[in-house]
Amino acid sequence: MKTGWIKILLLFCSLQVFSQQLEDKLWQAGFENVLIQEQRDSLNVFFENREFRNPGHSIYFAELISGKETEINNTNITWLPLYHNKLVGAYEASSFQLTTISQQQREFFNRNNKPFKNYRFSFRLHPEVVSRFGYYSDPFETKFNMILDTRVYLAQGLSLQTGITIPIVNNLDNHGMKLRAAPTMLHYFTQPWNAHFFSFSAGTFYNDRYGFDLEYRYDQLDSSWSFGFAVGLTGFYRLYGLEYSSEPMDKLYGVVDVEWRTGIENTSLKLSAGQFLYEDRGARLDLIKQFPMAEIGLFAARTDIGTSGGFQFAFSLWPGKIIRGKKLELRTTEEFRWEYTYNNEDPVARQFRIGMPRLSDVLRNYNEAWIKQLGN
Amino acid sequence: MRSRILLFFLLSFLAFKSLAQVNIMGKPGYINTPSANWNTDRPLGITFSHLPGDYSMFGNEKTDVNFYSFRASLTSFFEVNLSVAHRPAKAEIDKLGVGDRQLDFRFRLSKEREFLPAIVLGWTPPGSVAPYLTHDYLLATKNFKTNLGRLQLTVGFGSPYVFLKKTGSDSYFDLEIKKKSQVNLNAEYLSGFFSAISYSPVDFAGVMMEYDSNSLNGGIYIKPFNWLSLQAHTYEAKAWGFTAGLNLSLSKSPKSLRAYEDRMD
Numbered sequence: 001m002k003t004g005w006i007k008i009l010l011l012f013c014s015l016q017v018f019s020q021q022l023e024d025k026l027w028q029a030g031f032e033n034v035l036i037q038e039q040r041d042s043l044n045v046f047f048e049n050r051e052f053r054n055p056g057h058s059i060y061f062a063e064l065i066s067g068k069e070t071e072i073n074n075t076n077i078t079w080l081p082l083y084h085n086k087l088v089g090a091y092e093a094s095s096f097q098l099t100t101i102s103q104q105q106r107e108f109f110n111r112n113n114k115p116f117k118n119y120r121f122s123f124r125l126h127p128e129v130v131s132r133f134g135y136y137s138d139p140f141e142t143k144f145n146m147i148l149d150t151r152v153y154l155a156q157g158l159s160l161q162t163g164i165t166i167p168i169v170n171n172l173d174n175h176g177m178k179l180r181a182a183p184t185m186l187h188y189f190t191q192p193w194n195a196h197f198f199s200f201s202a203g204t205f206y207n208d209r210y211g212f213d214l215e216y217r218y219d220q221l222d223s224s225w226s227f228g229f230a231v232g233l234t235g236f237y238r239l240y241g242l243e244y245s246s247e248p249m250d251k252l253y254g255v256v257d258v259e260w261r262t263g264i265e266n267t268s269l270k271l272s273a274g275q276f277l278y279e280d281r282g283a284r285l286d287l288i289k290q291f292p293m294a295e296i297g298l299f300a301a302r303t304d305i306g307t308s309g310g311f312q313f314a315f316s317l318w319p320g321k322i323i324r325g326k327k328l329e330l331r332t333t334e335e336f337r338w339e340y341t342y343n344n345e346d347p348v349a350r351q352f353r354i355g356m357p358r359l360s361d362v363l364r365n366y367n368e369a370w371i372k373q374l375g376n
Numbered sequence: 377m378r379s380r381i382l383l384f385f386l387l388s389f390l391a392f393k394s395l396a397q398v399n400i401m402g403k404p405g406y407i408n409t410p411s412a413n414w415n416t417d418r419p420l421g422i423t424f425s426h427l428p429g430d431y432s433m434f435g436n437e438k439t440d441v442n443f444y445s446f447r448a449s450l451t452s453f454f455e456v457n458l459s460v461a462h463r464p465a466k467a468e469i470d471k472l473g474v475g476d477r478q479l480d481f482r483f484r485l486s487k488e489r490e491f492l493p494a495i496v497l498g499w500t501p502p503g504s505v506a507p508y509l510t511h512d513y514l515l516a517t518k519n520f521k522t523n524l525g526r527l528q529l530t531v532g533f534g535s536p537y538v539f540l541k542k543t544g545s546d547s548y549f550d551l552e553i554k555k556k557s558q559v560n561l562n563a564e565y566l567s568g569f570f571s572a573i574s575y576s577p578v579d580f581a582g583v584m585m586e587y588d589s590n591s592l593n594g595g596i597y598i599k600p601f602n603w604l605s606l607q608a609h610t611y612e613a614k615a616w617g618f619t620a621g622l623n624l625s626l627s628k629s630p631k632s633l634r635a636y637e638d639r640m641d
Contacts, residue, residue: 030632052630061633064640265451289450291419291626296448298456309479309501311448311456320631340458342479 015075019043025065030324031058033082033118037108043075044090044105046113048082050122050151053316053334054292054365055081055088056096056374063093063375080105081366084189084356085115086157088366089221096375098222098368100194115153120324123150125317126333128165128206130172132344143172147182151355157190161203161355165239178241185355195220197228199359207352209234209277211249217359222368224261228359229254234277234352253277255351259360261367266290268364277350280305284349290370295361301349308343314361337361396605397574397584397597398621400425401459401509402445403482403498406572407595407609407617408565408588411530412496412517414452414484418603418623421447428615431591432463434476434508435562439465455482459509478509493518493529502539502551510538511566525577534566534589564590584609 019036022045026034030051037044045066049058059079066077077093080101087109090099126149131142149163163182170177185203192198199215217228235249255274262269266289273283282303289296294315301308317332324331335357341348356362364370396415399405402423404413415421423445429438445459461476480500488494493516500510515532538559539551556567570589576582581598595609603625608618628634 029636051632057630057633060629061636064633064636267451287450289448293626293628294420296420296450296626298450307503311458313448316630318631342477 015043018075022066026062029061029065030321030329031062032120032122033085033113035109035112035118037105041075042078044078044080044108046080046082046087046109048085048119050124050334051316051320051331053314054370054374055083056365056371057292059091059096059371060375066093078105080109083362083366084151084157084159084187085113085153086189086191088191088363089368091368091371096368096372098371110156113156115155115158119153120327120329121150121152122329122331123148123163124331124333125322126163127317127336129338130207132172141172142169143167143175144169149182151187158186158188161185161187175238176240180239180241183355187355189356197359197363199356201354201356203355204237205234205352205354207350208236208238209352210237210246211235211251213354215359217363219359219363219366221363221366224263224369225258226360226363227256227258229256229274230358231255251277251279253279253351257360259364261369263369266370266373270360272349276303277352278305278347280347280349282349288364290364292374295364303349306343306346306348308341308346308348310339310341310343312337312339314338314357396599396602396621396623397582397607398423398447398605398619398623400427400443400445400617400619401457401478402443402447402621403455403457406530406574406584406586407593407607407611407619409530409532409570409572409586410482410496410498410513410515411528411572412484412488412494412515413528414455414487414494414496415447415449415623416452417627418625419449420624420626421445421621422624423447423619423621425617425619427617428611429465430615431611431617433563433565434461434463435564436560437463437466439463453484455484456480457482461509476506476508480511488517488519503541505541505543506561507538507540508561508563509565511535512537513566513570515570525575526582528572528574528576530572532566532570534568534570536564536567 019038023034023036031047031049033048035046052058079091087101090101126147128145128147146166146168147163151159151161153159162184165180165182167177183204183206185201188200190198197217201213204210211234213232215230219226231254233252235247237246253275255272257270257272259268259270268288270286275281280303284299284301286297286299294313297312314335314337316334317336320331322330399410402421403410405411425443427441429440432441442462443459447457449455457480459478483497485495485497495516498513511534513532513534517530520527536556537553538556539553542550556564566589568589570587572586574582574584583596585594591612593609593611595607597605597607599605603623605621610616
């Protein structure tokens with residue numbers, strides 16, 4: 001009887017030591033907001049990793065770090081990766097099985113989450129490339145800026161993104177070469193009920209737009225179907241150094257979409273329809289392939305304005321981490337996304353970029369099938 | 377005796393490494409002709425190619441062409457290619473005008489098996505007003521691994537017809553079908569039978585010869601690294617061109633994760 005109690009006590013102590021060590025190791029490896037909920041024979045590990053584009057990689061990384069430390073292999077770990085200071089999903093260690101986020105886990109997170117204190121000041125380098133190919137006089141017309149920006153969490157799920165834009169090359173338009181403020185916006189991301197995701201942004205965006213943007217997505221993360229909508233009211237703006245010019249915020253867009261994971265070699269099909277930017281009504285079909293290092297998509301679109309097709313790709317920029325201290329970090333962007341449109345005259349089915357990837361692009365990487373693939 | 381030699385060829389197969397040579401438009405292939413090889417491990421290709429004016433495919437205007445091409449193998453049976461053709465001399469004369477871009481797809485209908493060749497279908501979506509580079513083809517490629525190196529044979533047929541978008545028409549679907557030889561573009565890339573052969577005594581280098589349905593061409597290639605292939609070729613021994621292709625893997629983990637894994641080992 002007595003030895004039984006001692007065993008339990010020892011187990012409990014070693015679990016505590018283990019989780020403290022794990023927390024430190026993860027923080028040093030670049031993870032942020034690492035919270036560990038200890039239960040009788042299991043651990044719930046919450047973390048955010050802003051360096052990697054794929055949560056599959058950060059979960060696998062966390063698992064490598066934990067595995068090295070411990071002999072307590074019968075401890076069940078559940079990984080709860082955060083995105084923008086919010087819970088997205090819960091994945092069991094080693095099997096990478098998706099489990100429902102429990103009320104207990106939510107409450108623990110709400111109690112212990114410290115949006116400001118648990119994060120580093122993270123600065124990120126992010127190139128912005130706008131180009132048009134195909135004109136004989138100058139086949140590669142390009143506007144290339146380097147953006148140094150940061151995201152600061154103000155409250156749970158609420159963040160401010162801001163930075164500066166450093167123009168490097170511009171033979172595309174008359175935007176000039178003056179240093180200017182990078183897209184600056186308030187952003188709120190949340191999952192009030194499991195599988196229902198919302199993302200709201202207000203401020204200045206990419207592609208010379210400013211205004212409001214709201215996205216909703218229903219995604220169970222272990223299903224091959226997901227759907228959502230996006231609406232926004234925006235206008236054109238440009239900064240020339242400190243000078244500002246803008247048009248009224250009167251362009252409304254609203255697009256619904258449904259996405260299906262085909263089950264064939266990590267490809268997905270996505271059909272979007274509605275009113276795109278510039279009050280352009282029509283539909284767009286995307287074929288998206290996920291690679292561990294990148295996402296490559298093909299699309300075709302037909303709208304009032306015309307017909308187009310093209311491709312897009314997204315990848316993390318090398319090298320990732322540049323400098324990392326206790327409270328400060330400089331890194332390259334976790335996701336650089338670029339789209340090429342075959343129709344270089346008319347803006348067919350055009351969208352604009354907000355400060356974070358669109359919800360469908362974020363959640364695609366949290367799909368259980370994909371997480372499992374990256375973990376193995 | 378002949379059947380024995382054949383048997384010897386057939387029995388001396390080994391697992392083939394990814395075969396990274398690309399043609400002028402960045403597809404797996406030789407000089408102008410494509411092959412049915414599939415670069416599964418390296419799904420992303422970026423290729424630069426310089427063509428001499430006389431053999432530039434832009435029949436009417438014989439000026440040098442630089443091709444910038446991108447290839448993405450989205451699945452093990454579906455691939456997309458985009459090429460942008462830059463003609464420096466033409467750029468000087470005409471200050472404006474949409475350039476020549478070529479978007480096309482490749483479908484692998486069957487993988488290479490012990491006794492069967494790989495079969496690929498190539499298709500250019502119609503819709504261009506000036507489809508100089510359009511090519512629709514069906515081809516088969518077979519590799520033979522011998523003690524003296526690898527021999528690769530390709531035979532294919534390119535459609536002699538082309539879809540033209542009617543000039544001035546707004547509709548994407550307002551197309552007419554014409555024989556390539558009757559279109560005044562004077563461009564007949566891969567129109568009719570074509571074939572190619574390459575011989576690689578070592579993994580990293582080889583020679584090749586092709587008939588691209590218009591001319592007989594020959595060249596050499598080297599692969600100093602797995603991700604880089606360089607080649608020089610000649611068209612009918614009259615003019616020269618060269619191609620450099622990067623073929624990249626997309627399955628690596630992020631750098632810091634890899635560094636950690638390396639430390640663990």
